[in-house]
Amino acid sequence: MQAATDGFDNCGGVYAGGTFIMAGGEISGNNACGGIFHDSNSFTVGGLGAAVVIRNNQSGCTFDASAGTVSGGITDNVYVRSGKKFILAWLVEGTYIGVTTEAAPAKDSPVEISHATDLDYHSLFHSDSENYKIGGKAYADGNYAVQLESTGNLVTITDGANGSGTTAKYGAGNTPIISDATGVPAGRTVTVTPAPSSGYELDKVTVTGTEAPHTEVTVTGNTFTMPDYPVTITVTFKATATPPPIPSDPGGSSDGGYTAYPVSQPSGSGATGGTQIGGNVTLSSDKAKDGDTVTATPKPEKGYELTDLNVKNASGSLIETVKNADGTFSFKMPSSAVTVNPSFSKIQYYHDVSGGAYFADAAWYLRKENIMKGTGKTTFSGGEKLNRQQSWMILSRVDGQAPPSMAAAKAWVVSANVSDGSNAGGIVSRQQLAVMLYRAAGSPAVTENKLKDFSDGSAVAAYAKDAMN
Secondary structure (H helix, E strand, O other), rough: OEOOOOOOOOOOOOOOOOEEEEOOOEEEEEOOOOOOEHHHHHHEOOOOOOEEEEEEEOOOOOEEEOOOOOOOOEEEEOOEEOOOOOOEEOOOOOEEEEEEEEOOOOOOEOOEEEEEEHHHHHHEEOOOOOOOOOEEEEEEOOOOEEEEEEEOOEEEEOOOOOOOOEEEEOOOOOEEOOOOOEEEEOEEEEEEEEEEEOHHHHHHHHEOOOOOOOOOOOOOEEEEEEOOOOOEEEEEEEOOOOOOOOOOOOOOOOOOOEEEEEEEOOOEOOOOOOOOOOEEEEEEEOOOEOOOOEEEEEEEEOEEEEEEEEEEEOOOOOOEEEOOOOOEEEEEEEOEEEEEEEEEEEEOOOOOOOOOOOHHHHHHHHHHHHOOOOOOOOOOOEEEEEHHHHHHHHHHHHOOHHHHHHHHHHHHHHHHOOOOOOOOOOOOHHHHHHHHHHHHHOOOOOOOOOHHHHOOOOOHHHHHHHHOO
């Protein structure tokens, strides 16, 4: 084992360049390069019957083995270099290990992270990346492999006659798609960039399911939404026709014989109405001449993130955009009006909260408003119980306070007569929470006895009767 020293002093927890054995314990809270940077051929976890916990380590660096330098940024609890594997001994309940790999596994080419006889090992790992998931495979000899598998489906790109080199990208980050190699998650926007031969232009982009029954996918312009199955993109071309003269746009303005065309976005932008939800864009100009560069700056609302941005001309065809290093998007103005179309979605703060969970919207809202955070960087732990000091922090934030510590939150609930501040680590009961909520609301007068309608109403403590009513 090599500790994080001598050029690795910014590398966080442990750099495993040689033999590494972790029989038990926890590596967490490293804010530089994460928990363990696995670059060895002998990596053993477990073996003494103690839980191994490697979590809540944040991103910060990458390691250049040839130069011996640390730079850049990755997310890693255990960061596994390509070609390296775990050697796992006996793991026990309570083990919690987050895994990231140097390269996302290609479809149908999973990265094996354990090989043992215990099927329960599957539940002891989680993926640190949305691009791949924890999977598994059973072998005939009784062994079972825990694997990292691509969450997406393969895309095959096929050019018709008179074209070659068509490319495709997906998502707001314009991630390149390698034909028959890149897995694209369902729901992502895929943009196709045709490559016609000289004298030809795009005729049609067709997307169908690669496997029977070869369902056709709706394509708008050059974009489509990735379904939850593999697809084949087929691009056909036609001879270029001489375009007719383009008339001046009625909304344009003439300047020395040149026309400035309108640049717009969908009306009603904003999370509360209109056709645009979750944000809008600011434009460097609302009118531009043919060939001018226009820049669009996405402005997501709190709790939202940009998932896609495209620009279409007056006939609905896509205009090529360039994502700049500062997060803006630029394009060359054509000789027609254009519409800039941003798409925003809720930030998925937690990997352990599915969209169908009954508390999903509440967990998202509380995180967005900084009222209640999760138990880790990407975990909410919805089944865990709430203790009294955690409830103090939540109630103080609901009131608009911003206590810097649990002690400050306790001071506020005591001063506001919400709680007496005792038993900070104790689990809060339903009637205790009801009392604190009642007091935080100003202890309004109670005129009815609704507890009589409940079979266990008589079990409510005297101090909580008004609140429970």
